Amino acid sequence: MSLAGYEFEVQRDDGLATEEMTLNMGPQHPSTHGVLRFVVKADGEIMRTALPDIGYLHRSIEKISEKVGYHGFMPYTDRVDYVSAMQCNQGWAMVCERAAGIEVPRRGEFCRIIACELGRIASHLLSVGTMVMDIGGMTPFTHAIREREKVNNLLEDLCGARLTFNYMRIGGVAWDLPPGYAEQVTAFLDQFEPLIAEYNDLISYNKIYVERLANVAAVSKEEAINYNLVGPNLRGCGFQYDVRRDEPYSIYPELDFDVPVGTGEVGTLGDCFDRYIVRIKELKESCKIVRQCLDMIPDGPVLARVAKKLKPPVGDAHVRVEASRGDMGWYVVSDGSEFPYRTKIRTGSFSAMSIVDKLSRGIMIADLIALIASLDVVAPEVDR
Amino acid sequence: MASSMGRYLKHAKDAVATIFEGMSVTMSHFVRKPYTIQYPDRTAVRVQDTLPLRYRGILEVDLEICTGCLACERACPIDCIVIDAPKDKVTRAMLLSRFDIDIAKCMYCGLCSEVCPTGSIHHTTEFEGADYSLESMIRRFVKDPVLAYKAKKGEETDPLIAPILDRGMEFLAEWAEPIDMKKYKKEQEEAAP
Numbered sequence: 001m002s003l004a005g006y007e008f009e010v011q012r013d014d015g016l017a018t019e020e021m022t023l024n025m026g027p028q029h030p031s032t033h034g035v036l037r038f039v040v041k042a043d044g045e046i047m048r049t050a051l052p053d054i055g056y057l058h059r060s061i062e063k064i065s066e067k068v069g070y071h072g073f074m075p076y077t078d079r080v081d082y083v084s085a086m087q088c089n090q091g092w093a094m095v096c097e098r099a100a101g102i103e104v105p106r107r108g109e110f111c112r113i114i115a116c117e118l119g120r121i122a123s124h125l126l127s128v129g130t131m132v133m134d135i136g137g138m139t140p141f142t143h144a145i146r147e148r149e150k151v152n153n154l155l156e157d158l159c160g161a162r163l164t165f166n167y168m169r170i171g172g173v174a175w176d177l178p179p180g181y182a183e184q185v186t187a188f189l190d191q192f193e194p195l196i197a198e199y200n201d202l203i204s205y206n207k208i209y210v211e212r213l214a215n216v217a218a219v220s221k222e223e224a225i226n227y228n229l230v231g232p233n234l235r236g237c238g239f240q241y242d243v244r245r246d247e248p249y250s251i252y253p254e255l256d257f258d259v260p261v262g263t264g265e266v267g268t269l270g271d272c273f274d275r276y277i278v279r280i281k282e283l284k285e286s287c288k289i290v291r292q293c294l295d296m297i298p299d300g301p302v303l304a305r306v307a308k309k310l311k312p313p314v315g316d317a318h319v320r321v322e323a324s325r326g327d328m329g330w331y332v333v334s335d336g337s338e339f340p341y342r343t344k345i346r347t348g349s350f351s352a353m354s355i356v357d358k359l360s361r362g363i364m365i366a367d368l369i370a371l372i373a374s375l376d377v378v379a380p381e382v383d384r
Numbered sequence: 385m386a387s388s389m390g391r392y393l394k395h396a397k398d399a400v401a402t403i404f405e406g407m408s409v410t411m412s413h414f415v416r417k418p419y420t421i422q423y424p425d426r427t428a429v430r431v432q433d434t435l436p437l438r439y440r441g442i443l444e445v446d447l448e449i450c451t452g453c454l455a456c457e458r459a460c461p462i463d464c465i466v467i468d469a470p471k472d473k474v475t476r477a478m479l480l481s482r483f484d485i486d487i488a489k490c491m492y493c494g495l496c497s498e499v500c501p502t503g504s505i506h507h508t509t510e511f512e513g514a515d516y517s518l519e520s521m522i523r524r525f526v527k528d529p530v531l532a533y534k535a536k537k538g539e540e541t542d543p544l545i546a547p548i549l550d551r552g553m554e555f556l557a558e559w560a561e562p563i564d565m566k567k568y569k570k571e572q573e574e575a576a577p
Contacts, residue, residue, distance in 0.1 A: 072461035075493035103565050139410060146419050160438035160507065166493045174498060175438060176560050202409040207399040305562040308499075 020048060025368070027056050033130065033372070034379020038356070042365055050360035050368055052353045058383040065332075065343040070096050070170060070310040073340075078164035080345060081381040083126055086112075086119035086155075087323035089168040091345075094249065095330040096170045099317035100310060108172030108302040109251045114185070114293045115158060115167055117286040121192075122151040123324035124232075124279045124286075131276060131373040132203050135212055140203040147195060150188055157181065170310060172303035182294045189287050196283055204280060213276060214267030217359040217371045224270065227358070228351040231326020232282065233375055236262040236275035243322035255292050257285045272374035279376070309338045325349050325376055349381040435509040438558050440492045442510045443485050445525045446548050450504040452478045452532035456496035464489035465496060465505075469532060478532040487513055488521035498559055502533065503552025 021044075026037040035056035041048040061080060065073045077092040078085040090112055097104065104112075129144025152162045159167040159175055167173055203209055219229065224237040234241055242259040244252045260281035262274025312334040320329050326348030335341040352375040360368055421427055435441075452469040468482035497506045515521055533545070540546045 068461040072459070072495065075461060075491055075495065105563070105565070105568070149419075156439065157436050158438075160436065160440040160494065161492065164491070164493070166495075171562070171565075172560065174494070174560055175558060178436070178438070198409055202406045206402045206406055207395065208403070211395070301561065301563040301568065303560040303562045304565040 023365075025050070027053075033377055034382075036377070036379045036382065038368070038372075040360075040365065040368070045364050045366075047360050047363055047365055047368065049357055052356050054350075054353060054379075054382050056383065057380045059380075061384045062343045062345060065340050067339065069339050070312070071306075071308070073343075074169065075164065075166045078166055079380065080384055081323060081325065081328075081347065081349075081378055082163055083378050084119045084123035084324035085163065085165050086116045086167065087321050087328060089165060090116055090250075091319060091321045091323070091328050091330040093168045093170050094319045094321065095317050095332050096310065096312065098319055099315065099332055099334050100170070100306075100312035102171050102304060102306055104172050105301045105304055106251075107176075107298055107300045108304070110293050110297040111173045111177060111302055112168060113251055113255075114177075114290055114297075115155065115165070115173070117289045117293070118151050118155060118185070119165075120286045120324050121283055121290075122148045122155070124283050125151070127324075127373075127376045128199075128276060128279050131370075131376075132209070134369045134373040135209070137203055137209065140199065143195075143199060143202065147192055150192070154181075154185060154188060157184070169303060169306075171306040172301075174303065176302050177297075182297075185290060185294060189291060193284070193287055196280065200280065204277065210266050210273060213273040213370055213374070214271055216267075216272045216367050217363060217374070218268040218271040219355065219359065220270060223355070223358070227355040229326070229355060230348040230351065231322070231324070232278045233275055233326065233348070233352055235260065236278045236374075237270035238262050238264070238274075243320050243327050247320060249319065249321065251293075254296070255289055257289050257292075260285065272370050275374040275376075311336060311338050323348065325352075325378065325381060345384055347381045347384065349375075349377045349379075352377055353382055432509045432511070437555070439509045440494050440507040442487055442508055442513050443490060443492075443496070443523070444506060444508045445483055445485070446504045446506075446552060447480065447483065447525055447530055448545050448548050449502045449533045449552055450480060450483070451502060451535065452480055453501060455499040455501070456505050459495045459499045461493070461495065462489055462491060479529045480526055480532050481529040483525040485523045485525070486521060487523055488518055497555065500552075500556070502535070502549060503555040504533075506552065506555040 021042045023040040023042060024037060025040055027035045037053040037056065039051045039053060059079065061076055064076055068076070074089065074092060077088040080088045096102070125144045125148040129141040129148070133141040155165060156162050157178055158181065159165045167175065219233075219237050221237050221239050224234050224239060229237070238261050240259050240261050243249070244257075245259055260278050262270060262278055264270070264274060265277070266273050314334060314336045316331065316333040318329065318331045320327055322328075328348065329344075329346035331344040331346070332340050333342040356371065356375070359371055363371070424431065452467070454467055454469065457465045457467050464486040466482060466484045467480070469478050469480050471477070472479055492507070494507060497503070500506070513521070540549050
């Protein structure tokens, strides 16, 4: 049989019965990034299928929105994707603003983008760090977490929390930038940007690491679109699509940034390494965006006055934001009361789970870890 | 045969070279300043004292300046604040007879302290609240029923209450001031010719 370019010969003695082995990976497995279970059917080391079993982290967040109202739902959006909560905050704020026709002050938009891009840096650092750790390298994880800690400190100065920010409000942001914040962020970016190159020296182009990821679980462009992959997973296949650029919102049209795509530099286009390296490249782009925002930020108010009991007119609204795990859709239906009639959140991790079954056929069990890590699945975002 | 042997040797050479490259980064950390600290007993100052004023730790209530307006109770999305503020039938004054916060339920979102008009309910920088029972996680702020605070027209003159009110206002000043967008735009247009 053939497997990723290698030829195997399966030898079996006559008369010995063989059967497929069924294994449970998870739900409490450190490399499934949350409570997530995979039912693996394997023939020795080679996998037949790996079926994801989701739902362990379902907290009915969409239903909760129907009980707590528009303002009260903001802290719950932090819990949709707790690794990069800022973009979830922004999605909810934007969809309510669109439903109720609220305008955000210009400085507020800049504060949002600065916070979002810092959040993206923190999220991608955790993603690349845990990916290396899942595969067996311990040191790079501590390097990534050290830098993430500094971003968390910056966000703590900004909004008083390190993970569940609740920073944004319908109509702007709840806190203005503290005094001297621009200098603090610039100082962090100045020392962080050289560290990306150092991180590449340390692990990204390490031959053993590259060989471990190259040609594993490659996704073609067509497959990626058919399975609805979004964000870095889609860009890893060489398809240049970014909501920030192609369906711009907030102040992104005024900013200058590139959309990095996978090039298949060490193996097939769209393999695990491409998905990994796209995230490393996006770190640089996020730094660029934060710097531009700090230069361009105007003076003025950051929060527009909104009714305490917000009652958007009857109708619905939909927005898309580019979260760290890709295109995140927010949809809200208003019946004119102070509670949403229905909320729907569409997340990138959920659609990434659907392709695991397809990609896992014929790869080694150990490569499943690399596959899940490269898809950057966050379990609470899958279930919500 | 020779080519596959050559390829194998090249792979091995690349692996060794890149490992040394990575090791040089690791070695350089021997001469860098360490980023880790020994928590909690060997820090120079208490971690709580290094946190920003905006830090959202365990909630605290200054009953002296609580107006009993119930804005925090209404803003809380998970109903972890319970306030009883009945009106005295004779004197028509508002009495605070109960102010409980269940910090086991609290999710530290800050929506309650945002709406407080005097900064009475605010987050502290304390974050260590472990205890043995759920009952002890409920912070009961009212020991004996007290009169609710009434905002005065001028400055606060009571020497006992004035510093507490000043501190409350300090917490409030951190929050962004909401503005009327229509008015603001008009002003901007008038300012720009």
